[in-house]
Amino acid sequence: MATDAQEACFEAGIKFGSLYHQFAGTPVSPSSARSLEAAMAESIENQPFCESVTVEIRDDRVADAIDHENGYTELTGSLMDVEMRIEREGVAVRTRMAMRDGYPLMEVVSVADD
Amino acid sequence: MATDAQEACFEAGIKFGSLYHQFAGTPVSPSSARSLEAAMAESIENQPFCESVTVEIRDDRVADAIDHENGYTELTGSLMDVEMRIEREGVAVRTRMAMRDGYPLMEVVSVADD
Amino acid sequence: MATDAQEACFEAGIKFGSLYHQFAGTPVSPSSARSLEAAMAESIENQPFCESVTVEIRDDRVADAIDHENGYTELTGSLMDVEMRIEREGVAVRTRMAMRDGYPLMEVVSVADD
Amino acid sequence: MATDAQEACFEAGIKFGSLYHQFAGTPVSPSSARSLEAAMAESIENQPFCESVTVEIRDDRVADAIDHENGYTELTGSLMDVEMRIEREGVAVRTRMAMRDGYPLMEVVSVADD
Numbered sequence A, B, C, D: 001m002a003t004d005a006q007e008a009c010f011e012a013g014i015k016f017g018s019l020y021h022q023f024a025g026t027p028v029s030p031s032s033a034r035s036l037e038a039a040m041a042e043s044i045e046n047q048p049f050c051e052s053v054t055v056e057i058r059d060d061r062v063a064d065a066i067d068h069e070n071g072y073t074e075l076t077g078s079l080m081d082v083e084m085r086i087e088r089e090g091v092a093v094r095t096r097m098a099m100r101d102g103y104p105l106m107e108v109v110s111v112a113d114d
Helices: A004-023 A034-044 A057-066 B004-023 B033-044 B059-065 C004-023 C033-045 C060-065 D006-021 D032-044 D060-063
Strands: A050-055 A079-086 A091-100 A103-113 B049-056 B081-090 B091-098 B105-114 C050-057 C080-088 C092-099 C103-114 D048-055 D078-087 D089-098 D103-113
Touching: A004 A034, A004 A079, A004 A103, A004 B105, A004 D006, A004 D103, A034 A050, A034 D032, A057 C050, A079 B004, A103 B004, B004 B049, B004 B081, B004 B091, B004 B105, B004 C103, B033 C033, B059 C092, B081 C004, B091 D032, B091 D078, C004 C033, C004 C080, C004 C092, C004 D103, C033 C050, C103 D006, D006 D048, D006 D078, D006 D089, D006 D103, D032 D048
Parallel strands: none
Antiparallel strands: A050 A079, A079 A091, A091 A103, B049 B081, B081 B091, B091 B105, C050 C080, C080 C092, C092 C103, D048 D078, D078 D089, D089 D103
16 A cells, blocks of 8 residues: 555654653653663664664753753753664665754655665 | 655654553553543644544453453553554545554555545 | 551552653643543552542643644643542552642652551 | 651652653563663662662563564563662662562562661
8 A cells, every 4th residue: 555665654753753752751861861872772773674773862951951959851852863764675764853943853864765 | 855645654653653652551441441542542633744543442452461450451552453644745644553463563554645 | 667658658659650750741732631631540540559649731831831833742740730649558648749949749748547 | 747768668659650651661672671771770860869770671581572573572560670779868768679470569678767
């Protein structure tokens, strides 16, 4: 019904929604950001067709978001940059999450056949 | 870069990954399944391009999954049927989650231009 | 090892952490807030020793938190008031989440033996 | 209203519920288990009064739970052992999650004043 490229884009979207809603709300500070980045990337890479995930939690934004005495905040999309590469049936899809007008937007960067 | 149909499929995937990983692990019993179905559908329908979501938590499967004294289990993909309709730039995408070989599979049902 | 009252307070804490981290990040708008309140309360009431949960998502705060075109925000502690009653071995514990200095604080309201 | 020991037990419960419901449902395999253990421990250690958290995801149980072609499963309480140490106002609380009759039970191990 759907083309291979459309299916690959569907898979790419699943990974992004999964990553975001599994980990949003996790307590995070600059000192715990590295282990969270690694866990997010490696856990989502388990999913089918997911070739690579890179997560960069931005310590400067985390520091700005800490507004109380406890020294941590909760993970949201505005605190991180994410890039993913999905590959399915010879179609590679690159996606990323980037800030657009103050809102973290998930977007398709490229769709390429072999 | 991506076609409108590919973008619509990406958006459809985001909604599915979001729904699954936001709510997986929620305590559920037959008596609380109706409110959870409603909350899952209405919360995901807030997301951009998401026209409709239907979630059916299968009470028979919930009952089978309750294996301890406490009378509840945790929500997983195998306990529910989900259908979604995404629409973006005139492209409508229908998706569903269905059991395939004992594993809940998210799939594209149709992609249709206006 | 622990007293009945201490055990009851431990159970009360579990319910609060569960509720918060299961549902934080859920897309929410004034029109979807009622179903989310019901699902949160009913799902956590499934847990052992949990007599009652009330969740009030504050529409005024949700409206203030919506800062982009899409018409929704993500659930955080600052958007809701929560009260719970736990009962275990004749000890009743009342807890609530309330805003304190701009930070949502979970607190024990009372611990009472039969 | 509550004693210092009761408050410490409440805090201990919050951490357990948080850890469980933040991370339940995360895709996990033996190769990604180490980074997930680290992220779980370090993120929850950010929370107030949380002195230490150790998470051991049991690779043998993960391997047994992988029942499909994709090579991963979703994190549940039965796949891990957790220990925590909470300290508040001079009261130290030790807690753990252990399997009891096939069900992962969170429990207080000890409550000790200075």
